[in-house]
Amino acid sequence: MEEKEKKEKKEKIPRQPMPEQKPKVRARNFDEVPFGYSPETAMLEASRCIQCKNPSCITGCPVDIDIPAFIAKIKEGDFAGAIAKIKEKNALPAVCGRVCPQEVQCENVCILGKKGEPVAIGRLERFAADWERAQGEVSIPEKEPSTGKKVAVVGSGPSGLTVAGDLILKGHDVTVFEAFLIPGGVLVYGIPEFRLPKSIVAAEVDYMRKLGVKFQGDTVVGATITVDELFEEGYDAIYIGVGAGLPVFLGIQGENLIGIYSANEYLTRSNLMKAYLFPEYDTPIIRGNDVVVFGAGNVSMDSARTALRLGADRVRIVYRRSREEMPARTEEIHHAEQEGVEFVLLAAPLNFIGDDDGRLKGLRCQRMELGEPDASGRRRPVPIEGSEFETECDTAVVSIGAGANPLLTKATPDIRLNKWGNLIAEPETGKTTKKGVWAGGDIVTGQATVILAMGAGRMAANSIHDYLTLGW
Numbered sequence: 032m033e034e035k036e037k038k039e040k041k042e043k044i045p046r047q048p049m050p051e052q053k054p055k056v057r058a059r060n061f062d063e064v065p066f067g068y069s070p071e072t073a074m075l076e077a078s079r080c081i082q083c084k085n086p087s088c089i090t091g092c093p094v095d096i097d098i099p100a101f102i103a104k105i106k107e108g109d110f111a112g113a114i115a116k117i118k119e120k121n122a123l124p125a126v127c128g129r130v131c132p133q134e135v136q137c138e139n140v141c142i143l144g145k146k147g148e149p150v151a152i153g154r155l156e157r158f159a160a161d162w163e164r165a166q167g168e169v170s171i172p173e174k175e176p177s178t179g180k181k182v183a184v185v186g187s188g189p190s191g192l193t194v195a196g197d198l199i200l201k202g203h204d205v206t207v208f209e210a211f212l213i214p215g216g217v218l219v220y221g222i223p224e225f226r227l228p229k230s231i232v233a234a235e236v237d238y239m240r241k242l243g244v245k246f247q248g249d250t251v252v253g254a255t256i257t258v259d260e261l262f263e264e265g266y267d268a269i270y271i272g273v274g275a276g277l278p279v280f281l282g283i284q285g286e287n288l289i290g291i292y293s294a295n296e297y298l299t300r301s302n303l304m305k306a307y308l309f310p311e312y313d314t315p316i317i318r319g320n321d322v323v324v325f326g327a328g329n330v331s332m333d334s335a336r337t338a339l340r341l342g343a344d345r346v347r348i349v350y351r352r353s354r355e356e357m358p359a360r361t362e363e364i365h366h367a368e369q370e371g372v373e374f375v376l377l378a379a380p381l382n383f384i385g386d387d388d389g390r391l392k393g394l395r396c397q398r399m400e401l402g403e404p405d406a407s408g409r410r411r412p413v414p415i416e417g418s419e420f421e422t423e424c425d426t427a428v429v430s431i432g433a434g435a436n437p438l439l440t441k442a443t444p445d446i447r448l449n450k451w452g453n454l455i456a457e458p459e460t461g462k463t464t465k466k467g468v469w470a471g472g473d474i475v476t477g478q479a480t481v482i483l484a485m486g487a488g489r490m491a492a493n494s495i496h497d498y499l500t501l502g503w
Contacts, residue, residue, distance in 0.1 A: 046148035047076040058339045058370035061224040061307045070110070073158040077106035079143065080150050087140040088152060093486030094193075096120045098137055098152055105155055113159040115170055121156075122196035122239070123189060123485065125164065125231045126218060128157025131482040132360050164231075169238055175202035180499045183208060183266040185252045185439070188216025189481045190272035190472030192235070193488030194495070195244045201496050206245040206266075208256075210273075211303065214246050217274055217473075218481070220303040221295075223333050225340065226363075229302075253439030258446075258468060268467050268495045271454060272488065275473035277434040281325065285383030286429075290317055290391035294330045294430035301337050319426025322346045323394060325380060326430035327357040328478075332364060334428040335372045343426070346372050351379040351399050351412040377401070379412065381419065383427065393423050433478050443468075453477060461491030469495055 051057070051065040068076065080102045088098040096117055104113035117124045133139075133153035141149030163169060180203045184191045187209040195205045213219055215232040240246070250256065252273075261269055278293030280286055297316070300306050306314035322338040324331050327350040338346045348367070350357065353376055357364060368374070377399045384393035398418035401410035435452040447455045447464040454463055454470040461469040471487030473479055 044075065044079050046079070046151055047072050047154075049151075049154050054366075054369035054371070057225065058336075061340055063228050064225050064366060067161055068154055068158045070108070070158075070162070073105050073155060074108060076151050077102045077155060080106070081142065083142055087142070088137040088150075091137040091140040092120075093136065093482045094120050094489050096137075096156075101159065102150065102152070102155055105159060110159055110162045111170070113155075114163045115172075117156060117159055118170070118172065120489075121485070122193060123235050123481075124156050125160035126189065126227065126235055127482055127485070128153050128155075128160055129227050129231070130222060130480075132480055134361060136482065164234055169234075169241065171241055172200060174200050174243070177204070178202040178499060180204065180267045181206070181265055182495060182499075183261045183269045184272065185258075185269065186210075186216055186272040186274060186472075186474075187214035187236070187246065188218060188272055188274050188472060188484065190274075190484035190488040191216065191270065192239060193485040194270045194272065194469075194471075194492045196239055196242060197489060197492035198495060199239075199242045199244050201492075203496070203499060205243070206247060207239075208250045208252050209246060209248045210251045212248040213303065214248065216272075220299045221330065221333070223298065223302055223337050223340075224307060225336065226333065251438060253442040258439070258443045258465075262467065267499055268469070270461070270488075270491055270495065271439065271463070271468065271470040271474060272472045272484070273436065273439055273474050274484075275433040275435055275453075275478050277436045277452075278429070279432045279434055280429055281380055281431065283380055283382050285385055285391075288383050288385040288391040289389055290319065290425055291383065291427045291429065292317075294324075294326070294334050294428055295433060297334055297428045298330070298337065301341065307337070307340065316341070317426050318342045319424075320344045321424045322426045322428065323422075323424040324348045324428045324430055326350065326432070327352070327359055327364075328430065328432075329359045329363055330478075331428075331430040332359045332367045332372075334430050336367055336370060338426070338428070339370055339372065347375050347424075348372060349375045349378050349380060349394075349396065351377065352409060353377060353401060356401075356409045377412065379414070384421070391425055391427060393421055394427070395419060395421050433473075435474055435477075451477065456491075459490060460494035461487060462494060467498070 049065045101113045101116040138149040184207045199205045214236045218232045278295045300316045304314040305312035306316040318341045322343045324335045378396045381395045386392045398415045399412040402413040405411040456470045456475045461471045469491040472484035
């Protein structure tokens with residue numbers, strides 16, 4: 032059958048929706064929102080793939096998963112074969128199937144999407160990973176013989192875990208150093224339970240341990256130990272994947288009032304410190320009734336939806352551009368709206384208003400209009416004269432980005448940084464300006480996605496392997 036005929040036939044099968052909690056119910060609990068595909072639904076969705084001769088979905092994937100191959104396995108009911116195929120390229124499939132922006136990557140270039148809806152690649156990846164975990168037996172791939180080389184990975188987020196998983200399979204001894212006690216990085220402290228259950232992250236980390244990766248928590252590289260000291264301890268190569276954990280604030284009057292959080296602190300208290308499990312965990316966090324979140328990225332949506340689940344009566348997102356410019360995933364915006372989050376668009380904060388006790392009680396904003404595009408390609412917001420307005424609020428979360436924490440870089444003066452304080456690394460290899468040191472993920476690019484951090488980790492792992500076997 033010709034590819035055109037196959038495509039027309041597959042288009043007649045609609046993209047299979049994923050069942051999920053009803054909005055009014057889920058807005059008040061921290062359980063995962065989608066329930067996932069059943070085997071029957073997964074096989075039906077997989078049957079939509081036309082198995083292109085030149086599959087663009089593979090090039091759309093930052094870690095080059097053989098997408099048609101694993102989908103074909105699901106269609107045949109060979110779920111074990113599907114997850115094995117995915118794990119040839121991706122050590123964190125259950126995570127990626129939940130939080131990666133497939134709609135702008137692999138699914139965006141699916142040929143079915145030209146006239147209809149693309150194959151639900153992310154949902155199928157999640158299904159395969161969840162199926163394997165439900166079986167209770169995770170397949171462990173064969174490792175190359177030991178090289179005798181030691182690698183230190185700094186940071187246990189998606190980038191660091193990818194490097195660790197790749198290099199352990201290539202025969203190297205790998206230890207991951209993590210500042211927190213629990214491995215997972217942003218997957219644990221940054222992404223809420225309702226979007227990425229912590230049991231999923233724990234299972235992925237446990238898989239790494241079964242591969243032979245060692246984890247050392249409560250170790251802040253740059254304070255507890257330096258990069259140079261790691262070399263002195265016998266490590267042959269070091270990968271830095273510490274993310275972007277330094278909060279960025281608005282810089283307006285009243286920002287030190289009680290009740291104002293950075294998104295980093297707000298989500299860390301809720302997720303890592305388990306404020307969401309009150310009263311089992313009595314983590315201090317202000318449970319506001321009228322919450323305002325600044326910004327419109329995925330972290331902003333996570334913060335707003337968390338505020339609802341912590342008991343807020345009203346949650347608003349204040350964003351200085353229009354809906355079209357929002358950087359968050361369409362799915363996250365949709366879920367937030369369904370749950371009752373309000374959007375105050377084309378508005379920018381001018382100052383916070385406090386009461387006599389130094390607590391936040393209100394906010395003063397200004398209306399904006401869109402002007403010419405700026406360096407980001409989005410139209411620049413321009414203040415409208417005389418459009419100031421005030422609104423009440425008792426809690427605010429600033430979610431306008433994050434920068435590079437300088438702890439590690441200050442303790443490594445011979446490594447070059449860019450003007451934003453991020454590490455400078457070769458895009459194709461992850462090599463920094465310091466011999467034997469690689470870097471990738473948000474510490475290099477600034478805040479980005481899980482899968483892009485993993486892609487950077489994959490390239491760096493290949494380069495590190497070449498260095499350990501062939502030289503710099």
